[in-house]
Amino acid sequence: MNDRDEPRRRSRFRRLPRTPEPAAVRGARAPARPGRLLRSPARPGEPLFAQAPKAWQRLLPFAVTAACVATLLPVTIVVLTDAYGAGGGWAGALGVAQTVPLLLAVTRPVRAWAIVLGADTVGALVVLGSDGLAGLAWPWTPMGIVGYLLVMVCLGLREPVRTLIGVWLATGAVGVVLGFSRPAVTTDTVALLFVLSGALLAVTGSLRGLGDAQQRIAEQESISEAERARRTLLEERARIARELHDVVAHHMSVITVQADSAPYRLPGMAEPVREEFAAIAASARESLGEMRRLLTVLRSDQAHGSTGAAGTDGGPVGEGGEGGAERAPQPGIGRIQQLVEATVRAGQPVELSLAAGADGAAPPAVDLSAYRIVQEALANVVRHAPGARARVSVTYDAREVLVLVVNGPGRDGAPALETAGTGHGLVGMRERVRLTGGTLDTGPLPDGGFRVAARLPLNGPIEEAS
Incomplete structure (x- = not known):
């Protein structure tokens, strides 16, 4: 990949249209x-x-x-x-x-x-x-x-x-x-x-x-297809909420520790200042307790076998089961290299172009969203186009992270693991892109391949999906 092509690709990414409606929901509305x-x-x-x-x-x-x-x-x-x-x-x-x-x-x-x-x-x-x-x-x-x-x-x-x-x-x-x-x-x-x-x-x-x-x-x-799409959407939103809890809880814990230890690290502090730090620590602990109670409600569906978005967990390039993934540190752009290597070991040729210094350059929500989008896109390649050559590109600048996953047609004679897609896997990508205020463009290519392109602003608003 030539570095001279990076500005040209960035200009194309910024003109990506808004994400179209899922094909599953759109097809379900057409009566016989x-x-x-x-x-x-x-x-x-x-x-x-x-x-x-x-x-x-x-x-x-x-x-x-x-x-x-x-x-x-x-x-x-x-x-x-x-x-x-x-x-x-x-x-x-x-x-x-x-x-x-x-x-x-x-x-x-x-x-x-x-x-x-x-x-x-x-x-x-x-x-x-x-x-x-x-x-x-x-x-x-x-x-x-x-x-x-x-x-x-x-x-x-x-x-x-x-x-x-x-x-x-x-x-x-x-x-x-x-x-x-x-x-x-x-x-x-x-x-x-x-x-x-x-x-x-x-x-x-x-x-x-x-x-x-x-x-x-x-x-x-x-009605059934719309309900399935809605259920997948709600499950993915719950998963995003759990992941955001882990991200926010880390920072809240740091705030609590710093506020509690401030009087010991800064001797000679005035009493009003000590009381202010104590109030900050108490508010942070109360917020953590509220988040844990909310997370208990979100995780209550695990007893009934609830999973995340289709293909995100348990796929050929996934992170393992839902429970194991939740107990592990949240992945980010820095783990995309491991994700690609696991996909290559599974027999899927993948080429990765990862911008130097991309790991740690993005906020936690953008960092996690970029990883999940690449994970879902590669899982779809394995399921629908086994043996097809794929290219993953993650670049960034001062304003946004650009994620591109492109694959060609499946290898001749290699049967697809799934012959028809429901579009549910794109629901998770769409929700993560909306979380960061970015745009997502997906669709087939003229040669029979498929493209997933996402633009994730580094300073975009985190809005509650409605």
Whole structure:
């Protein structure tokens, strides 16, 4: 690595954008499209496919019903007039009543069904006394059957099972009642419509139930994924709080010791000054006690097997178990060299560029955050791209620490330990970067690799993540 490239890399780091939303949470919000297309409308009067993702899908029911009305209306009038011998006025009125309500079936199929059934029944009674019915379909005409079945499709895609059963039984009951008046020379269509309508109601009702089930599954998966991401976020925040306790407790302990020993180290001190040092020591001890009580609450979840962010502990390049890591001194930039060496011994080629004097140049929070970011990034390389060459660079100046971890594509023939990532490991990086007021940029590279770049200000505000 050439030292002349350092200013150029620093200028690129300072323009890093804010961290995007985790892919796991973003992907969890996208519902399944088949479920949205076939699910029941949410509100009364809402059209079929109203929640479909595309405009042409939302307009499809209106287009189909309009085409059916435009085709069936003239055919119904002509057939009723010429074949069944109905008068022109009756034929026109029945044609409109049997076909135009199909447009209403898209939004209110039960009302459309009642109108169409009534019109078909009246039509059967009107042509009952006509001559020339020999061999014709009765009581349901062919055009009436087609329109009625279209209403059944709309009903099945929208209404609950109880309504569908009621509609089907009512269809059969009306047909049976009309069957007592059937002329002997006609072709009985009662059983035909009863069977076809039942089959269509069963098929479309099953499709609607499948769409509703898929939608519920997608919603539950979204909720579960969001809860997992939230739990990981809370666990990582608790871990950061524990680590900050260790950092702050060290300084508070130093303050307590210095305040208690001041009267012995500085003889001849005035009594008011002694009392002031005693008050400082008492306040420091009280603060340490409060921090220990708070830490007891944060550590209470360990009895239930709680761990830190995904991949931070127990990974191929980790520090060991949670309990062992908490009892050890907090790591920092100075231990990144050991971390890289452990990764190389595990068979992962890693190149390290660590600025001279970086160890001890950063505040404790930044020092620890830089180490954890490199640790998580290398763990992800081992899991998702085994054998890939990686490069770790840690540089600093008077204002900030710059951390860059870049890896290439995985080695050919080396199976990944994990084929799909949840994005939870990035949650810990994000929280640590927010802790120091910096920025984080992560994403894939054109050649198939991945990049993690963090900017950690040395004097950034430590804000509570909300």
